[in-house]
Amino acid sequence: MINKHFGNMQVDANVHYKFANYITKGRWISFWHQIDEVVKLNPKNVLEIGVGSRVFMLFLQHLNISFKSVDIDPLLQPDYVASVMKLPIKDNFFDVVTCFQVLEHLPFDNFIPALREIARVSSKHVILSLPDAQCVWTYSIHVPKIQNVCFHLPRPQWSAPKSSVCKDHLWEINMKIAPLKRIIKCIEDAKLALIKTYRVPENPYHRFFICKINN
Numbered sequence: 129m130i131n132k133h134f135g136n137m138q139v140d141a142n143v144h145y146k147f148a149n150y151i152t153k154g155r156w157i158s159f160w161h162q163i164d165e166v167v168k169l170n171p172k173n174v175l176e177i178g179v180g181s182r183v184f185m186l187f188l189q190h191l192n193i194s195f196k197s198v199d200i201d202p203l204l205q206p207d208y209v210a211s212v213m214k215l216p217i218k219d220n221f222f223d224v225v226t227c228f229q230v231l232e233h234l235p236f237d238n239f240i241p242a243l244r245e246i247a248r249v250s251s252k253h254v255i256l257s258l259p260d261a262q263c264v265w266t267y268s269i270h271v272p273k274i275q276n277v278c279f280h281l282p283r284p285q286w287s288a289p290k291s292s293v294c295k296d297h298l299w300e301i302n303m304k305i306a307p308l309k310r311i312i313k314c315i316e317d318a319k320l321a322l323i324k325t326y327r328v329p330e331n332p333y334h335r336f337f338i339c340k341i342n343n
Contacts, residue, residue: 154331158257159183161328162228165255165338167191171223175249177212178230179204196222212242220251220341228257229334232297236305243318253340254320258311260327260335261293262302268329278329293333301335315339 162184166174173194176184179201188195198215199206210216212230225246234242246254268278292300299306308325315322320339328334 154328154333157330158228158328158334159187161334161336162226162255162257163187165336166193166224166226169224169253171252173222173224175217175222175225177215177225177227177246179206180228184226184228213238213245215245215249217249219248221249223251224253224255225250226255228255229259231256232259232292232300234298236299240314240318243315243320247318247320247341250341253338256315256337256339257334258337259293259297259300259333260302260308261300262308264327264332266329266332311337 174188176197179197179199185195185197197206198208198210200211202209208216227246231239231242262282264282268276270276301308301311312322319342321342323338323340325337
């Protein structure tokens with residue numbers, strides 16, 4: 129199915145979200161960060177844009193956090209069938225709005241409009257994750273009483289990649305059209321205040337952005 133807002137073929141959910149295809153060890157760690165970042169904000173209600181495998185949803189429901197979802201695919205049975213470009217939700221309705229590994233499926237020209245629509249329906253915080261194409265070496269050092277300390281060192285490269293790592297992505301962070309500085313500027317232009325950004329230590333392909341509504 130082709131969606132006018134995404135401009136590319138949508139994945140077959142019955143195949144794409146199968147455990148062996150989708151749920152890698154690294155993605156499990158990303159799920160932990162998704163849940164951890166939300167729980168730390170102590171929200172009354174949460175909106176997830178992009179249903180995915182429902183792991184995030186199940187954990188939040190287990191924690192008795194009010195939860196709703198949005199997706200363009202009705203077969204995934206979201207609470208709202210809609211595009212991130214036009215959410216059928218009142219202004220400032222959710223304490224936290226999350227959007228994990230979704231926006232890279234839109235043309236980059238739609239990135240800021242999508243961010244503004246996400247910000248519109250949030251009253252407090254927005255949590256994003258996006259793929260980061262910059263290759264890094266990951267190091268982990270065990271420090272007594274502190275446990276593991278992880279950090280990344282960029283791998284040398286002559287130029288930014290022109291194409292994405294995943295064939296379903298129209299762009300990724302640190303591709304030629306989307307350096308990290310430009311992504312942060314887009315977030316600021318969407319009236320969001322960036323609190324922090326980081327790459328998941330055990331899955332550096334996923335970069336998180338924790339933002340608050342800039343009133």
